[in-house]
Amino acid sequence: MDRTDVLIVGGGGTGTGIARDLAMRGVDVTLVDRGGLGSGTTGRSHGLLHSGARYAEADATGARECIAENEILREIAGRCIDDSGGLFVQLSEDDPDYFDEKRDACREHGIPAEELTPEEARETVPDLADDVERALSVPDGVIYPSRLVAATAAGAREHGATVLPDAPVIDLLVEDSEGRRPSNQSSGQRPRDEAVVGAELDHEVGEIRADHVVNATGAWADQLGSMAGVDLDMKPTRGVMVGVDYPGLGPVVNRCRPPSDGDIVVPHENEAVLGTTSVAVDDPDDYEQADWEIEQTIEECAAMLPPVADASRTRTYWGVRPLYGPEEAELEGERGISRGFFVVDHADRDGVDGFTSVVGGKLTTHRLMAEAAADHVADVLGVDAPCRTAEETLPGHRDPERLDALVEEFDAGGPADADVIGGR
Template identity: 55%
Template sequence: MSVEPTVLVIGGGATGTGIARDLALRDVDVMLVERGGLGSGTTGRSHGLLHSGARYADSDAQGASDCLAESQTLRGIAGECIRETGGLFVRLDSDDPEYFDAKRRACEKIGIQTDRLDGDTARERIPGLADSVAEAFRVPDGVIFPSRLVAANAADAAAHGGTICPQTPVAEIDVGAGGVETVHLGGAAEKSVTPDCVINAAGAWAGEIAGMAGVTVGMAPSRGVMVSLEYDRLDPVLNRCREPSDGDILVPHNGAVVAGTTSVPVSTPDDYETAEWEVEQTIEECAAMVPAVAEATERRRWWGVRPLYAPDETGTDRRGISRGFTVLDHGEDGVSNFYSVVGGKLTTYRKMAAVTSDRVCEYLGVDEPCTTGEKQLRGADDPERLDAFVDRYGGPNPTDTDVHGTSD
């Protein structure tokens, strides 16, 4: 490995490992550091939805289109890091039929294929669906196993010369007249590096990393609960077709379902309260779609913090904040070799990585194209190999711990 990497990536979630892979494939000397195990932040504490884009079709057409395109790309490159399940948007008798129709029209306009089902047909195809389901439409949702995904990206980066350093927190960043000069690393590394360029891909923690470099990034994090329940009779992802609210999604995971989620603003992604009402309300609302989950045995619960970027946000309801992403060039703040990538979705991590890598390569004078959309991830078709990568880089995270060590 090079003692002095050309690019230092801070953050070992999907976006950070995606950037490391992208740059390594362009023959850029890249080092990635993550304070814990890979994916241990927001990425591995999600509900694991592979978005078709339908959830955002009526509120963010560009974001929905990105999800649709990237979900199709992942189906080509990610192998056993994802699972095909399909998805269903369901309207209950109490839900607004006009919202249902508008959502479906928005999906069709973007190019998301839908197939309308009446309530009886939906119940025939999905055992256990509530009697109150009035209608539904199918969408091409799926499931992501994020621990495998980040580990496969990291392993691919390493195979192409990148250096991957879990358990390596950033202790301090020295900034001079020309930008970042030195980054001091703790944990497993305990050394200092002098990269030509630094990428802040720390997700919900991007504000804290930016602050170390003397710049401000307007993050507006919010917490959300996920509850894993023992229930093995759900095949597709279920989405409640109503205005975004608590408890509106059920994601099937290896003999269980993950019920989610809430949205509660937090001031810091490291120190926040959690509340029992979040669990109770999430299960109660999800049980309106599948009544049996109300009595299902709980396997575990966890909270994740969304890496929302909203520099002008002042309110308490953060559901309306865009799930799009932004690449910030801090040259405008006087730190010319420092970039932050903020916002986005797990499904769009590869595009986020590609756009960020393009900007950094332009800065470095590297004239190599992105190839991550055409090349399969390392070990993608071998679940045992993927799980070995997961163990190498810190072990499985809450979202997909049930699939670790299996060959489903």
């Protein structure tokens, strides 16, 4: 049996970010994941570094968070990021008022946005569709998630954290006020005078006891929460990404319309990643991967960039978004659920001490999510130290060979950037 101040479950962008943040504050941290870091949503994303323009007209807070974190990541993450730039293109069938609204909202929220003519846009992306009527240049970029997660975990370890990439949680350790494990493990049926005091882990790791446990498992947050008898009511949705052979794209290309299927093309070194769909799933480990999603994504992306329709496919993968919105999902459907993040204090909400969940959000804002969660945990533990993650660069951030060695060490390779780094 081992002991730590804080046990963080989930080694994606947010979990590794929390580990790094708390370790930099002098907290003894242990981070665990199953089957390698970044093996969940983070490693199966489209890897877009948002400028905030996608959300500008509908979510002012989210837009401002994105542009702020975009600028921070460019400073601290180095070769984990590709400063590609981005375009939002208005096609002939798209609403010009929506374009105007997005452009004005970007400028209002501090997102650099320059309106371009079709001719100016084609100087950057010659293969744009003939019916592009206007474009908006914004500071989007590309995240290589494998490098980002591995470098963040290395930063946590440099400050004293223990990182266990292959230590699946079998169960959470829950005790009542007298140190006894409750006999009734069903969600919502226990007396609420309990605390999460650690976890039992597989692969011969055994028990790790902790003063506080953080649930950073993303789309799997309900599964871990149920081990503590709490319900997070996650609303995960799947989305497909299709890699095609398309070197030299340049900027990210976005369709300037309300978020829909097949409206993003993300450049990689010799490929473009087309995305994506949004379909509700019940189980983030077991869901349909439908051919229609692939076909629709290619067709819609080709409306902006016609050559991708006939480009050779290099890979296809699905990811699951960790959406949290128990009321919004019923009112507005999957795309109406907030992409914001939430720090859930289970002591306050459920009467279960020693347990915090961080849910929702985007990879672009993972550092901010980690800061918010770390602020909460530090307050609970009485740690009086500020967040410093926005000022200190990640280990190896300017050295791609070192970054890729860290990816291998932490088993952090994933399909999102397999063409750049190589991964599972």
